[in-house]
Amino acid sequence: MSIEIVPLVENDIPDAVNCVQKAFADDPYFRWAFDDPSKFNIQRNAASLAAHFQYGINCDCPISVAKITRAANESKSDDDIRIPVGTVVGVAWWYSPQAPSMPETWSVWAQGWLLSFRQLMNNIRFLGRGGLNVHRYWIWKQVQQTAHDAIWQDPRGYYFCNVVCVASEARGMGVGKMLMDNVMDKADRENMPCYLESSKGYPNVGIYERMGFELVKEIECVDGGDVCKLYCMIRKPKSKE
Numbered sequence: 037m038s039i040e041i042v043p044l045v046e047n048d049i050p051d052a053v054n055c056v057q058k059a060f061a062d063d064p065y066f067r068w069a070f071d072d073p074s075k076f077n078i079q080r081n082a083a084s085l086a087a088h089f090q091y092g093i094n095c096d097c098p099i100s101v102a103k104i105t106r107a108a109n110e111s112k113s114d115d116d117i118r119i120p121v122g123t124v125v126g127v128a129w130w131y132s133p134q135a136p137s138m139p140e141t142w143s144v145w146a147q148g149w150l151l152s153f154r155q156l157m158n159n160i161r162f163l164g165r166g167g168l169n170v171h172r173y174w175i176w177k178q179v180q181q182t183a184h185d186a187i188w189q190d191p192r193g194y195y196f197c198n199v200v201c202v203a204s205e206a207r208g209m210g211v212g213k214m215l216m217d218n219v220m221d222k223a224d225r226e227n228m229p230c231y232l233e234s235s236k237g238y239p240n241v242g243i244y245e246r247m248g249f250e251l252v253k254e255i256e257c258v259d260g261g262d263v264c265k266l267y268c269m270i271r272k273p274k275s276k277e
């Protein structure tokens with residue numbers, strides 16, 4: 037399978053959304069936050085993800101997609117035959133480092149408001165949050181903020197991997213690593229640390245360890261008897277030797 041890693045553009049947003057939705061369907065955080073499957077509205081969720089991707093593009097976030105490049109009929113493996121050229125098989129969405137001492141730029145602030153407005157319109161259009169347990173969402177936000185305050189020691193901030201996923205049919209072939217390398221190499225050149233959170237301990241913690249991340253903290257979002265564990269991992273910059 038031949039893959040290229042390219043920056044996300046607006047035309048790719050629907051495919052990127054589709055890739056994320058499929059990859060996270062069994063994600064522990066997703067299942068905890070959307071705890072009633074009968075209320076889940078996949079179109080509302082897609083609209084929300086699309087609004088976030090648009091925000092990311094407008095804020096110049098380093099977001100990449102992995103696309104199949106080689107024509108299916110040129111390849112020999114069964115995997116290639118099933119995946120047409122141009123298909124998005126992976127997404128990596130990062131935030132650039134933001135030093136806590138630096139104020140948010142005016143344009144990022146404005147994009148934040150635009151995102152809120154788009155989400156409000158989505159609430160009206162779809163008559164709600166599409167099954168998101170809003171109480172749990174705010175529990176997660178608070179637990180996450182407390183963890184960042186404790187873990188993020190570097191005053192320059194961190195490259196924050198917000199989402200990374202690879203389509204199930206393309207996993208274990210190095211696509212995730214290619215997507216991550218795209219920003220991790222840049223972080224190494226700039227001598228900057230990276231950060232991510234995963235709600236899937238196995239196999240993700242091991243996969244990220246192979247990419248140079250270390251598990252620094254395990255946190256728990258608790259609502260009644262339901263607990264969602266998150267694995268917080270930091271990758272120190274690799275020295276240029």
Ligand SMILES: CC(C)(COP(=O)(O)OP(=O)(O)OC[C@H]1O[C@@H](n2cnc3c(N)ncnc32)[C@H](O)[C@@H]1OP(=O)(O)O)[C@@H](O)C(=O)NCCC(=O)NCCS
Binds near residue numbers: 059207213233235236
């Ligand atoms: C996590 C994920 C992005 C990794 O992408 P991937 O394309 O499967 O990973 P790669 O093939 O690039 O493998 C990266 C490394 O992990 C290793 N690895 C991959 N899958 C593994 C597994 N199941 N168990 C152990 N190691 C594994 C690879 O051997 C490779 O190590 P190496 O570079 O030393 O050879 C992908 O599995 C995925 O999308 N999972 C579902 C969604 C998800 O959980 N996203 C992350 C949320 S934080």
